[in-house]
Amino acid sequence: MEQKEREKRRESLVAGLVGAFLGSLLGMACIIVVSQLGYVASLCGVVMAVCTLKGYELLGGALSRKGAAAGIITVVMTYVAYQIDCAIQVAVAAEVDVFLAFRNMGMLLKEGYLDTGAYWGGLVLLYLFTLLGAAPLIIAALRGDTEPGMPPEAVRVKVAEEAPSTCQYYPAHPTWMRTLRLSVFLPLLAVVLVIFLPLALALSGNSSALPVIASLVGGLAGMIGMCAAAFVLAGPSDAFRWIFVRQDGVLWRVQLNMLNMVDTYRFTQQRIRMSDVRWDKLTEGEQAQAKASIERAIRVLCTEGVLPGSALSRVVQCLPEPRLESENKWAWKISYQTQTPGVPPERGGRRVLQVAKAYPGLAPAVGTVPPEGPAPGRWGFGVAAVLMILLTAGGYMLGVALEKSGGTESGRPVRWTEPEITTQYQSMGVTFHLPGALVWTEEGSFADPETGMVYTVTVELGATEEMAVDALTEPIGEYRLRPDFDSFSFAYTNTDQDLVKLATKDRLSCLHNLITIRFTDGSTVESGVALAQDLFSTLVRVEVSGGSQVDEETMEHIVLYILEGMEFTGPTEENYQEMYHLGREEGYTLVGIALVPTPYEEDPFLRVPLPYGGEVTYLEDGGVLAQAHGLRIQARACWSPEGPQAIVEEAWAQVQAENRDLYQDGIFDSEYDAETDVATKQFSFWEGDEARISFLVAQPMRDEGRYRFMEVTYIPEEMDSDYPTLIQEFSHASDLYLPELEPF
Structure with a gap:
């Protein structure tokens, strides 16, 4: 394990470029698939950037300044993905081959067959989100490219000759940088919420394309600048990631989370990768174990010849001969001596490091004074947020102005002046x-x-x-x-x-x-x-x-x-009978939708399903009657404070009063389902020489006491090939289960 820590992780440019290309293929697939599903594919620009750069890092071994050139692959493959997506849309619309559409995209734009505003606007949005995903990775690569130097020879000799001495530890105070963090990230959060508004409009499609695109371009451009500034201004607020140690006058900086990830130096079981290990969250026993791990790591670095750039030297970093370069209210900027094995000390360079004023009792260099309390906030950053919001609004107004100057609103004709007559x-x-x-x-x-x-x-x-x-x-x-x-x-x-x-x-x-x-x-x-x-x-x-x-x-x-x-205006007493129609809006092919009047002023009409294909008769009692494909339905709106059983019994009494030729063995008792509040009664009768089976049904409406009554009658001699489908559709439309009776 120690040997692995000494090994230097080398970067292979060729393998990295292959990994970047393979990663870009994943990003390309994401852009095309999301777009073809009908969603805004611009958001997948972030996926493209991450896949490409992470692909370089996985196969290349590391992502450094040299590897940041993989961004060129990101730019090219993003454009190719966008072109392929547009070509697919053209191919589908024009019913041509995708490859033919791809080869002729330039001609289609030049000749005006494609909307240039929408085309270039979509490409700009895609690139902006790609930049949003690539920027953090590239910045991290540029920052982390330099290898940490080894402790100077004098430090290594002193540690090797002397017994381990007592170290002084300077953990970050948990609250001293809270005000700084809030003052930077609260305005940034407000900006993100503002950006979300035009993004939501773009996703919903409820607004014109050009103003939304212009506001997104302005907002995202400003947000990228704000994010870059926020990471710089709020840099001292991540002081809890490190602990400073002074041993025999030599200053060391230790990254707690990374040290805990090394198996041989682990000091806590809090292996939560989504958050860093914090000193103030450790127990006393874990803090003691951490100190022992830190001191052992220092001895290893000074006595066992660990190679420069090793994992351990990046986690436990020696800062010899620190010198103050500058300072402000939030941090010191110090420089420290570096030395590479085989290079004379006088030829060693110096590197600059920012040290947050968040460590009680720490004076990192001569001429510095330990901090005595919390750092102030940078509330002036809120001004940048206001400017950012104005930039977003300005982009929207510019888009509106461009549409008006073109005489259209998303191609929409100008309104005509309302005539006097x-x-x-x-x-x-x-x-x-x-x-x-x-x-x-x-x-x-x-x-x-x-x-x-x-x-x-x-x-x-x-x-x-x-x-x-x-x-x-x-x-x-x-x-x-x-x-x-x-x-x-x-x-x-x-x-x-x-x-x-x-x-x-x-x-x-x-x-x-x-x-x-x-x-x-x-x-x-x-x-x-x-x-x-x-x-x-x-x-x-x-x-x-x-x-x-x-x-x-x-x-x-x-x-x-x-x-x-x-x-x-909807249905009225004069026109409601005209509004009977096939229920295609609900996916029906054999069920019609009719309206019948109700006695309720606030809800004057009731929708009832009917078999579609025959004549419809509106009855004097406010009901409606329709017959087609072997099914006859009579329906009306009813009110009964006594429940649906009373409605069914009243309807049964009316059937008996009509002197129908009832078949006594085919008459069944009324049934009531308390869970659904539905009452039914089945009976059979003769209509001339033809047998009939009928159901009386009372179903509840929205309010108590209001019901929809239907008499469903089977007409065997009229059952045709559409009859089974009608039974299924009507059962769904009426929320009833109707048995599919065979002709008899």
Whole structure:
């Protein structure tokens, strides 16, 4: 073990570069995988830096000034990873080979097929995070490159000839540097929280790309400078890592945690790698053992010819002939003599070391006075934090200004001025405000007699994002067959999303986009879709067409004005029956969603699932009836303070009053499940010559006493190939278990 400590750990540049390359491949994979999963891959720049430099250190043996050149590999491989990621996205969108897309990335940027702002902004963010991960490792390598010298010959001879003398120990005071630490890292924490805001916006996608990127660039640039300054200013605050020892007038510095990691010198079982061993946390017995280990290490260094640069000489460092160079309120800067074996003492150099004023009773050099109390804080560092926050805000404002100067906000058209006269139109719970005094046409559109423009508005419930994209691109196929078709373009080109967010007049969030269809005579058709993120997943499509006298920009502004001005009023007594739709927003293909009125003012409508594909009848008692694929459902909202059993018994009495041809052996007692508060009753009857099996069900709503009642009836002769799927979907939609009865 002692022999291993004497061996010098040598660095191999070639092996290190191979390790750096292999590590960069891991970082590259992280960047590409995270990006393809739809997350912000810039954060993986930290992973790239750590993997590359740690790969150099693992195979090269050490990371020094020479090894810091591996940073070049980090820069190159980060760029390659970013290019590959972009090429994959292009290949998927254009349905081409990835290698072809990679080779033509430059051409795509030059010709404007890719958004240059988003491309370069993403690359800058990736490099900033890469720098954030690489900086601590490179700084540590530059600091730790110099090998500690051996104790001078005079010290080694004196220790060898004399018996071990009593050492003086100077551990750091546990609280003397606390104020300094807080004064530096509290402002730094505030800066990190400020940086988190634009980062959260970037991850959520709720803000325009350019301002967020500009604020992140400004904030991260300032934060890197602040981190570098913080590590320098707060340097004395890590004094607890070392203990100073004076033996026979010679000063030694010992790194406690590293000494404890050497098996032959271990003095405590506190092998917690996430925190350092602290002198004030050791027991008296552990402190005594530590002193014995330190004195033995000093003897080994002075008598057994340990090679310079060995692990032990780095942990237990001799500081002969210390001399004061400078000092401030927090630390001394001293220099000490170094000597390399075989070099005359007069040719030995001197090295500079910072000693924190955190060690009671320690005067490291002639002319120094031992500290008498805690060091003051550096609260002026908070000014840098304020400047950093201003830099972040300035970056955001610059991004906003650049967007405005370009006439767009993430490619978004400028808002159109609201007209003085509008035509109000309502459809399926959505109120539209169309510009001008319009006239309803027989074709189901609105026409403006003054301009000749035609407005077509459609509303569909239960839509998905895929359906919205299909509705957006539908005009391309519709108009492309015309001989005068010229071209088309989308309104939003600065995003990789097909639909971008839009806030309507009533603050409802939607996903939307616009498309312009151009013809050779100069006329245009402007179409826009908006998918509301509401209870019904409402899809709205607005199309505006007109003569060549209306310019393209005006058409675009009008469509955006209509979409932004939408008001989602929801169901009313007049329109709730129109809102029956296939429940595609919930993943159903055979279950429709209908609304039935309730007697409750604060919750006037109840959603009920129904089999989709047949006629729907709204009943006079406020219920609804639908029949399709072998299943008939009648549903309504009920209220009963006596519980669901009373509702089921009342419904059973009504069945008997209807004089149905009941099958007595098929009538079962009512059942009640107290855990779910659901009551049911099964019975059979004849409907003409056909047998029927029905279930009466009362389920609770949100509030006590409110229930949804359904009569579920099986129609065997209508059971088709969709029947099994309908049973599964309806069971899920109604939160009931329906048995899949075979036709009988």
